[in-house]
Amino acid sequence: MSSISFVFSAPSSPNSDNAIHLGYAADGYARIKGISALVTTFGVGELSAINAIAGAYAECVPIVHVVGYPSTVAQKNGLLLHHSLGNGDFGVFAKMSRYISCSVSILEDAREAVSLIDDAIRKCYTLSRPVYIALPTNVVQKKVDGERLKVPLDLAPPANHTEAEEYVVNVILENLRSAKDPVVLIDLLRHRAVAEAYKFVEKSGIPTFVTPMGKGAINESLSNYGGVYAGDGSSAGARERVERSDLILNIGAFQSDFNTAGFTHRTPRHNSIDFHSHGVTVRYSEHPGVHMNGVLCKLTARLCELDIETGSVPRNITPAEAVESSDPVERLDPVITHAWLWPRLGQWLRQGDVVVTETGTANFGIWGTRFPNDVVAISQVLWGSIGYATGCAQGAALAARELGRGRERVILFTGDGSFQLTAVEVSTMIRHNLNPIIFVICNHGYTIERLIHGREAFYNDIQEWDYKILPTAFGKSERFETYQVKTRDELEMLFADESFATSMKLRLVELYMPSDDAPRALITTAEAAARRNAQSD
């Protein structure tokens, strides 16, 4: 039986079209604390939030979306109310949300409402996806029996059929016994089997890699941690090690384009065991309904039966370029490049940090950062809605503050183009006295888009802002600090500054980088996307 607490992260009026920002914040909050809630207004508010909710659906993030509805009387009478389409149809928006919610509940009767709410929260948590609850104004005021609140909701994942689970575990153990060179690949897990996967990796000692979606789910300071595997975008040595393996345990397997550097992965089905919340697939044998949680627990418990040949332990040293570039030109260059930045960042990060990276150079660059233990990494690898990360960082910072000790820092990396979309969330952060560290990569626009299409096109340029002035427009100066960093030396100085590292104020850093520079993994992925876009039938 798990316990559950969630907040209504609604910093401004609920019928706000900043509902999209709030949706991103709810997403970030849920990724830190396991679940979140978002309250919006009928029509205008919920549709503003729908992109954020769709993102949570795609990326398996549990958000309880509560929508304030007109009273049941007004609905019954088909009144022409504001925030409606003016056709008397009050069901239309719930129908739209059905496509991106794992449950839709319309609360009309107070007695029925309590079980509908419990059921929605249970589905949200166990299926790890958004649910939609419609709450009419007059139902809000009804009194209901509060006895149910004394019994915690059962949020445990469903237990597996014992014999089926035992069978699958035995098959996997046999496969492990006969494997010469097994590896573990950690992929899309969210909160569902992180603890189980963590224990398995630690106890087994099997060489372990993460996909971009799995980054942060595992302790990267373990001696059997080998880096990021994403086909052509893998970190040094990772690709060779994974692709020569004769048994890949793929926990949370999810092979989307950006998660595989444009489908350049080579993890053949006949060498793979895929672990999912909905079942396990061993090579070509499917075992639907055998959830990974129970299987992973039992596997970990029975590892002593094995004498696993882990093969060569993956390279697990600080990348050379993080200390000093091996290229003499690069070494002397004062310009901050992606090749230099991301490994260097890994040395500055601390245990407990939350690192949010925006779709663009940042969420590809972070593949090159080796984390200390217990770093939470957030990026929207599948949905990729630009502007997401800044809204998300606000929710993540709220959640981190509630958790307290151990989650002191939320660090955001976003591009200037992306930042412009949701920059007003800096106002929300200042309002709530949150203190994330915001790095705005100033590189004159949409570098990721330039790499896919229109390298010099005007639509990939942006209006140049003076980002440092923004917080001054939004609030009191005692709540924030701003910085400008244009060279490696300046960034080194900032990284060496302990008061910057531990300040209680919001910190906004303008980080200047060349517009034509990008992480290698992004270049590979963008080339693949461009080819696919042009592909003819």
Next chain:
Amino acid sequence: MSSISFVFSAPSSPNSDNAIHLGYAADGYARIKGISALVTTFGVGELSAINAIAGAYAECVPIVHVVGYPSTVAQKNGLLLHHSLGNGDFGVFAKMSRYISCSVSILEDAREAVSLIDDAIRKCYTLSRPVYIALPTNVVQKKVDGERLKVPLDLAPPANHTEAEEYVVNVILENLRSAKDPVVLIDLLRHRAVAEAYKFVEKSGIPTFVTPMGKGAINESLSNYGGVYAGDGSSAGARERVERSDLILNIGAFQSDFNTAGFTHRTPRHNSIDFHSHGVTVRYSEHPGVHMNGVLCKLTARLCELDIETGSVPRNITPAEAVESSDPVERLDPVITHAWLWPRLGQWLRQGDVVVTETGTANFGIWGTRFPNDVVAISQVLWGSIGYATGCAQGAALAARELGRGRERVILFTGDGSFQLTAVEVSTMIRHNLNPIIFVICNHGYTIERLIHGREAFYNDIQEWDYKILPTAFGKSERFETYQVKTRDELEMLFADESFATSMKLRLVELYMPSDDAPRALITTAEAAARRNAQSD
């Protein structure tokens, strides 16, 4: 045969979540020029825009929404692409848009595409609602026969059945002959019958009133113009005149809550003739399919057959409070109140102005402003998505600049709370060198919400910004001017300043007003909404 031109108003990258702002801009552009187009990206972009498109659907604004889709090959293969839900279903977003579009076209075959595009534009224009066109990346590159482009699309409203139209016109003329006290009520027209209604009103001399949604559709300097009719929220004298009428010609009739000051209108069915684009209703007789355009033209032509008793001509003088308050306390008060502001504004406006008012105090306040001839008024009376007006003003300013002479000024009135939602559009305006006049009503938050629920509640407060600084963060100072106005005298001075009135730069005015002051019509409407929300079944 009408001619048609439309632009792709996409100031930033298409896969922007500012797509909601762009959607508002496309809405504003269409209200000025008759139609507009919006380009967004599959999934993330289109869902960000969906609230704006739903608003256009509700409010009958024609927008061609073009969505960039993955290639048909990628779709066929069910690839796990970014911006998708990760389930291989590429049809889901089009299904969501079906509820708020009058046509959805998926371009898959180049030969079919040309007729689908023509058909979508025709539907968009004639039905005056959004259409959705899905354009896969690989279809973009196909060559098609351009011969069709030489024949303009037929965008004329469908002609009425001659005998049915003749019958309806005769019935209306008979009704007019026997009426003692007829009035005309101009309501939701958009571009569909404005010219026809205008001529009818001018030639007939019948006392004419506008609803909030009809405001700006008719020449308010005509001697038979009588003000705004909205039940308890009507302008002085209008209510008495309309409600004692024995025949109300309601052109574009649309009785929604905010259009009738909370359903306080009293225009009984047995005294009403309703004109719609889909038909005409004479008292209790319906005439579906007899479009108002043909009927209004014929009525105007045959007015000479009538000797209409117009009854008392409505009061048509400048409201006393606009010159000087009759209340001695109010007269001496330096504070800018709504009762003083809106009539005063009417004297400062000029022929050709475009006036955009945000949902809140502004779109109720504008009821009290008598316009010069040929003022275009924009407000989202039905949909009421806060933040709309600033995005809309950007699109309206773009359209006004394209029209050139006669539409020099776009004037926006928004509240501080609303402005915060879409304030970054000031950056887009500066980028495109647009020069609207932006009045930000600084009254510490959501006054309209305070009046409905939670007068002192924290969620109706906002973070206090320094609005004047914002443009400096967004761009070069030679493109904008900022002002601060706290008293009536200061506003009088600003209104007297010809260089302010005609500057080629963007002007942003902080306009301070008390947080507990509101237009009378808003107070009435909010009280009705609060009662309705609490209404029990």
